[in-house]
Amino acid sequence: MSRVPTLLGAVALAATFAIVVPTADSAAALRPKKVVVFGIDGLLFDKIAPVNAPTLDSLIASGRSSKTSLYANPMAPTLSGPGWATLATGVWPDKHKVTSNNWGTSTNLAQYPDFLTRLESANSALSTYAIADWSPLTSDSVGKAIFTSAIDKRETVSDAPGYAAADATIATKAATHLRDTGPDASFVYFGEVDIAGHSCGATGSCYTKAIENTDKHMGTVINAIKARPTYADEDWTFLVSTDHGHTNSGGHGGSSVAERSSFIIQTGPGVPAGTFAVKPKNVDVATTVLGIHGVTAALDGQVLGTPSTDPFEGVTLKPRVDETGIPTDVLGWTKTVPSGWGIDNTGMGTGGMAEWRGWSLTNDDFWTRTQADQQRESNVRARGVFAVADSDEWADKTTSGTFNSTLVSAPYAVTAGRTATIGFGSHYLKEGAETATVSVSFNGGAETQLLKYTADAVAKLERLTVPVPSGATSMVVKWRLTNGANNWYWAVDNPSVSVS
Incomplete structure (x- = not known):
């Protein structure tokens, strides 16, 4: 019997033992993914550039970064407890319930654990590490x-010799562990x-020195990671953030x-250099870490860089007119709405502040500067x-009449159907006779009211449903604030409609 395979047999044999050449995408997917979140307590982003901080400067230059804004009382004070709990859990203080630096048993940390604990719960094969001196x-x-005992290695370094x-x-221990264990x-x-901020203020020389020291520590850790024999075959993402600022x-x-x-700094594979298209939120850090490892959770954050679908994004904001307490370089309001949208000021009173005569588009940086401690920060x-x-x-x-705008x-x-x-x-925020409602109309017909607030609705995500009547092909939504007379406010964000 001949030992030379027939052509058909050769083809079959080749098919059986076909060599699969991995694509670039599949090869990237097989590379181990690693992420380090650096938490620098009380660091103001604007204080990085003026000082000698080459590690932070390099991360900013090679990745993307943005200043972010936090809450204030009554949601939570700008303290370390709520700040780090927000970053670690990916939810805001109204959910995690850490509202001080001495929280005892009155929190929801069991329901909303830190991102490392969530990774352990999702995949115990993942290795996790946390180290801190607070x-x-x-x-x-x-x-x-805040970071639980479920984490593989958790170290608390004593602050008895001082935080410096x-x-x-921490730098020595973290460098060794990340280099050797990855x-x-x-x-x-x-x-x-x-600690330096408390000692000499954010403009003091000790604050500058502390930033420079911390930058060196970060460099020690990152250089140790890059010294790993397998570093070239791994995908490392670095994130940097803080829990609050300083005066x-x-x-x-407080609420200043x-x-x-x-702020948030992010650098790593696939992260473009520059700034974020829309300012991120500190809750996005946890969601991003989870996302790197393919884990999802119902949190307040989203993966950094998620494209916005908000119709209000992209409008051009202007400097203040009547809000003289806001710096002129802070751009933050307009009456020009996206194409197809409108503002109906029928019945609107006269006079008043130009920026807020009827509905306006604005942002947190501008709106919260109008008047502090009135829950706009929430x-x-x-x-x-x-x-x-x-x-x-x-x-x-001075005004005449009442606030009526849609x-x-x-x-x-x-x-239809x-x-x-x-x-x-x-x-x-509800007060007096002021009324807030949501209504819809189909094909230009009569309005149907879907919602009327009778109490405060603080930082809510609303979902309203309505059956689409026979023959309807289009629907318009109206948010109407009426009978306002120095009676608080209503903010609406990221409106969307889906049909099922």
Whole structure:
């Protein structure tokens, strides 16, 4: 019998033992993914560039970055407890319930654990690591630790010798562990900057020195990672953020722009250099870490760089007119709405502040500067540009009549016999006779009211449903604020309609 295979047999044999050449995408998918979150307590983003911080400068230049904004009381003070819990859990303080630096047992950390614990729960084969010298992060010193004992390796470095020395110890320990072990996800904390802020303020020389020290520590850790024999075959993502800002004189906890200030820096494979198209939120850090490892969770955050579908994004915002307390270089309001949208000011009173005469589009940086400590800072689930009807600020100049204004959507295509779902972020404070309603109309017909607020709705995500009547092909949504007379406000963000 011949040992030479027939042509047909050769083809069959080749097919059986075909060599599969991996594509670039499949090869990238097989590379181990690693992520390190650096937490620098009390660091103001604007203080990085003026000082000698080559590690941070390099991360900013090679990746993307943005300043972010936090809440204020009554949601939570700008303290380390709520700040780090927000970043670690991916939800805001109204969910995780850490509202001080001594939280005891009155939190929801069991329901909303940190991102490292979530990774362990989703895939115990992943290796995790956390190290800090502010003990509540990694020990149960004031209540259940923010980063739990489920983490593979969790270290608490004593701050007894001072945070400068303790941070140096963290750098040494973290560098060794990350170089030798290469955990899949890590949190590395440095506390000296915050202590310096309390000591000499954000403009003091000790604050500058602390930033430079911390930058060196980060360089030690990152260089150790890059010294790994397998580094070239791994995908490392680095994230940097903080828990709150600092005043120039030192301190935090309040509602000033400086105290509410935070930031996010991200660099790694596939991360473009530059700034984010829409300012991210600190809750996005946890969601991004989980996403890198293919884990999803119902959190307040989204993966960094997620494209916005908000129709309000992309409008051009203007400097203040009547809001003289806001710096002229802060751009933050317009009456020009997206194509197809409208503002109906029928019945609107006269006079008042130009920026708030009827519905306006604005952003957090501008709107929260109008008047602090009136819960505008609690509008945490709004992103980028959002719509506001603010009868309180409108009445800061002489007015006649009442505030009556309607935000009118562009027509949405709908299908008869289906159900339309209207989604939007809502932040409303109720007072007096002021009324806030949501209504819809089909094909230009009569309005149907879907919602009327009778109480505050703080940082809510609304979902309203309505059956689409026979013959209907289009639907318009209206957000109407009426009878306002120095009676607080309503903010609406990211409106959407789906049909099922």
